[in-house]
Each structure stands twice: as structure tokens, then as C-alpha cells.
Amino acid sequence: MISIDLGSNSIRVAKFDCATKSNKQFFTKVTKIADGLNQTGKIKPESIQRVIDAIDEAKAKIAFDEPIYAVTTEAVRKASNSDEVIAKIKEATGVSFEIISGDDEAKYTLKAVASRVDILYPNENDSFVLVDIGGGSTELIFDYRGKVFSKSFPIGIVTISQQYDANIELIEQELPTLMSQMREFCDEIYQTHGKVDKFVATAGTPTTIAALKHNLTYKTYDANLVEGTVLKKPELDFYRDKLMSMSLEERIKAVGAGRVEVINTGVAIYKVLFDIVGIEQSVVIDFGLVEGVAIYHCNQG
Secondary structure (H helix, E strand, O other): EEEEEEEEOOOEEEEEOOOOEEEEEEEEEOOOOOOOOHOOOOOHHHHHHHHHHHHHHHHHHHHOOOOOOEEEOHHHHHHHOOOHHHHHHHHHHHOOOOOOOOOHHHHHHHHHHHHHHHHOOOOOOOOEEEEOOOOOOOEEEEEEEEEEEEEEOOOHHHHHHHHOOOOOOHHHHHHHHHHHHHHHHOOOOEEEEOOOOOOEEEOOHHHHHHHHOOOOOOOOOHHHOOOOOOEHHHHHHHHHHHHHOOOHHHHHHOOOOHHHHHHHHHHHHHHHHHHHHHEEEEEEEEOHOOOHHHHHHHHHH
């Protein structure tokens, strides 16, 4: 099947094999659909066109000859012209997107990540907290292996970058206050159910830092190497600083166009999350929402 996740910064397309629970083909592109959303409350025509162009590019590389399940998240959820956005994309590409809730986003992402955690740690069955740092929202998901508690928060690398004009000093100053509800939610869960055993992270910021740790570039990115990478909080600054010491051309080569502008914000959010969950290291998982949607529909069949 074809699974598509249209996020606030990127679109991800996976041709997924239900038998092996793995991607046969994968495509991703920065589309910046949330560009200007904070200022206008609307998704701009040029942002819609970038999505249409990206889907056409994906079709040139991946045959859309299987059932398509396409979802979109925070940016389109909050846009006042969301119906227009969905209609224009469908008219131009034939792909019909479902706007999913933060709860569904967490449910699908957990389905994908838990499957990978079980492969990495087959005999442990540890509880874990999963953070999904997106372009427009961040999900906190606590999995006590039988009981799951999740919440979506409107804190994303794109929206926060735009809100503070990418001023990283100001962002770092404001984030603890902006993320105070996340801390309250975590504290409440811990008080009731106890602290989890593991801290698991997915989405662009964790995988980008993990890739830098393995000396991978955007073109040489290897999900098998990134999967299971353990990161400690000091490493986030180390690899971010290493990236920022490069020339702009080298940075784009390292992490891809459209990601350089938001990586500082992503790292800042990730660092606060380390403090909130109170665990010294996080395990990076490559699988995310797009694979979770696929796994869900595989199981329905």
C-alpha cells in the first residue's frame, strides 16, 4: 500500500510491505506547508503548490498502483482554509488527505515505534515515553505496555521558529514556559503510574542528529544505521554546533534543504524534553507516522 504523511515541514511517502512490515520504497521532501501560517492563519497557495509538486515527484519515483492512505496533521488542522487545501491537492493529484486529530497522530506513531522498539529490545518489554517532535506539534506518548497515555501539544519546530523569527536565544529562553504544560502532563503521569524505563524519540530532529553522529549526509542517510542510535543530551549541542560550523552549502548537503533553518529549534525542543522526562539518554527510531498509518491499515486487511 501507499502511505502518505503531510506534516507541517515535510511530506513523507512510503510504499509499504504488509508482509514484512517494512518500506519497499520511500520518498520525502520539504514542502513547508506551515510557512506563514502563524501570521495569517491560512496555508498559502505557493505552499499548496509545493505539496502538489512533491506528490508528482513521488509518483515519478514510486508507482501509485496500490491503495493510498494519506493523512495530514497540525498545520492543516489549524488552518482556516483547510478544506480548500485538501480540495486543491485532490484535484491536482488525485490524493485525498484525511485531517487526523492529535490523538490519532499519537496512536498511529506509537503503533510504528512500538514495533521497532520490540525488535531492538526483544526480551525487555520495558515501558517507555515516546516524543514525536513535528513541524507544528509535539506528541508525548507514555506506553506502560498495556496502558497508554498521550497528548498532543502545539509546539513544533516550524511554528516556534516562525513565531520567534528563528532567534534561537529567545526561543531557548521561552521554551521552558511554552512547554510547561508538557512538564505538567509528564509529572501527572509519573505520579500516577511511575517513571518509565526508556525515552524514545522519532521524527526529523532526532533522526538528523543521529545521522550526524554516524557521519551520514542527506543523500547517504541509512535508516538501519539511525534506528536504535542512543543520544545523550550533551550530544545534541555537539552535533548541532558541528553542523552550524559548516558552510551553508555543507549544511544543506548534510541535512537537506529546508531543514537547516529549523534544526536549532528542533534541538532546543529536544533538550527541554530531556529535562521533562528525566531520562539521561534517548533511543532514536526512524519509523514514524507514515509507517504507523500503513501498519494500521495492514492490520485492518
